[in-house]
Amino acid sequence: MRDTELYRHLLGLETPWKVGRVELSATDGRVDVWVEHPGRTRFACPDCERELSVYDHSEERAWRHLDSCAFLTYLHCHPPRVDCPEHGVRQVGLPWAEPHSRFTTLFERLAIDVLAACDVAAAARLLRISWDQAWHLMDRAVARGLAAKPLNVPAHVGVDEKAAGKGQDYITVVSDLDAGTVEYIADERRQASLDGYFEKFTAEQRAGIEAVAMDMWEPFAASVRAHLSDADDKIVFDRYHLMGYLTKAVDTVRKQENRALAVTGDKSLAGSKYLWLYSAENLPARHQDRFAALRGADLKTGRAWTIKEDLRHFWSYKRRGWGAKHFTRWCPANPGNDGKHIEPRIPPAFMSLTRSSTFQHPGRISSRPCGSRPYSSLGRPATALSATFGITTSRNCQVSLPSGLCTNRGASSRYFLARWFLNMSGGSTM
Numbered sequence: 001m002r003d004t005e006l007y008r009h010l011l012g013l014e015t016p017w018k019v020g021r022v023e024l025s026a027t028d029g030r031v032d033v034w035v036e037h038p039g040r041t042r043f044a045c046p047d048c049e050r051e052l053s054v055y056d057h058s059e060e061r062a063w064r065h066l067d068s069c070a071f072l073t074y075l076h077c078h079p080p081r082v083d084c085p086e087h088g089v090r091q092v093g094l095p096w097a098e099p100h101s102r103f104t105t106l107f108e109r110l111a112i113d114v115l116a117a118c119d120v121a122a123a124a125r126l127l128r129i130s131w132d133q134a135w136h137l138m139d140r141a142v143a144r145g146l147a148a149k150p151l152n153v154p155a156h157v158g159v160d161e162k163a164a165g166k167g168q169d170y171i172t173v174v175s176d177l178d179a180g181t182v183e184y185i186a187d188e189r190r191q192a193s194l195d196g197y198f199e200k201f202t203a204e205q206r207a208g209i210e211a212v213a214m215d216m217w218e219p220f221a222a223s224v225r226a227h228l229s230d231a232d233d234k235i236v237f238d239r240y241h242l243m244g245y246l247t248k249a250v251d252t253v254r255k256q257e258n259r260a261l262a263v264t265g266d267k268s269l270a271g272s273k274y275l276w277l278y279s280a281e282n283l284p285a286r287h288q289d290r291f292a293a294l295r296g297a298d299l300k301t302g303r304a305w306t307i308k309e310d311l312r313h314f315w316s317y318k319r320r321g322w323g324a325k326h327f328t329r330w331c332p333a334n335p336g337n338d339g340k341h342i343e344p345r346i347p348p349a350f351m352s353l354t355r356s357s358t359f360q361h362p363g364r365i366s367s368r369p370c371g372s373r374p375y376s377s378l379g380r381p382a383t384a385l386s387a388t389f390g391i392t393t394s395r396n397c398q399v400s401l402p403s404g405l406c407t408n409r410g411a412s413s414r415y416f417l418a419r420w421f422l423n424m425s426g427g428s429t430m
């Protein structure tokens, strides 16, 4: 078999395409393959598929293809153009590559598999492409996948922000709390970050959104108010973030009190930080005696802890009225409230959703690197996933992204989205 015929088979070229010549450079470790078509071949207009004769040829282009053994392999061609009476002079579609790609489709497919299995730097090294090219391939795969993803209006939306890397770099993650899927990701956590999600829908479609679970973060609330009617009946501050604030408040009380006691030589609070961070039922047995003694002492920290624990019952009510009563009872005890009652505003959707763990903590969904399925249905434990995707998960399913990825501003959400999509969509992105 001649080398040109061999490469026609290797490239899977079909008529009218054939290989004109093959050049091998042993010193450069590369093979160059020139693809041609016979004269008088007719090609379809890419817009209307009308068969037309060749008008002219564009300048020669080259595409990186799968390696031939260890040799880098490039495919070269002068793409033919047709002159369509309706669409003008257009370059015809080439069967081996997507328009504007510098890689053949087969190479892109391999690259996506590699990118899904390891980080961008490792993929670039294995594939012998640049870091930018690896990003570009991932972007294209994500764009194709997103274009194929049906637009769906979730009834229950989760909004969460994720710290990406060191410093104040955040991304906004929007999820469908019922389906357990990540729906949208944007850089930073500004109002505009969330606006971009709502603006995908018409006002009529947005009316299908019944509730939005989120942190008490004003820009997110402002975005919901700008896009949903009766927004304040639909915003539900999630339990995870609310309890996080209270736990922090308890810790602040402990710090201040410990400092004040230390002045008088009282060390009863010293080294007790972590005891106050546990929920009552999670305190390890070895700490129980000391913790009971601390709570029995007349300490501000103990009272703060009791206030925090008391609010937790709020989420166990099944009826709004009872939940509201509990909240009102809880509020006057809240220091800084000046004895004023706070009328709780409990959205209609709240009580029916309160038992849903994703509603109580939307971050549970966005922390799944694959987005679409819970860990268990993937058939491997979270730790294995963490290792596979380079994403670390703590007990609370909080995500932290590898910090090295955030060298480019804006790269973090692309990374997160790309990973999520590549893993979710499997081969369907090509």
Ligand SMILES: [Zn+2]
Residues within 6 Å of the ligand: 045, 046, 047, 048, 049, 050, 084, 085, 086, 087, 088
């Ligand atoms: Zn046409």
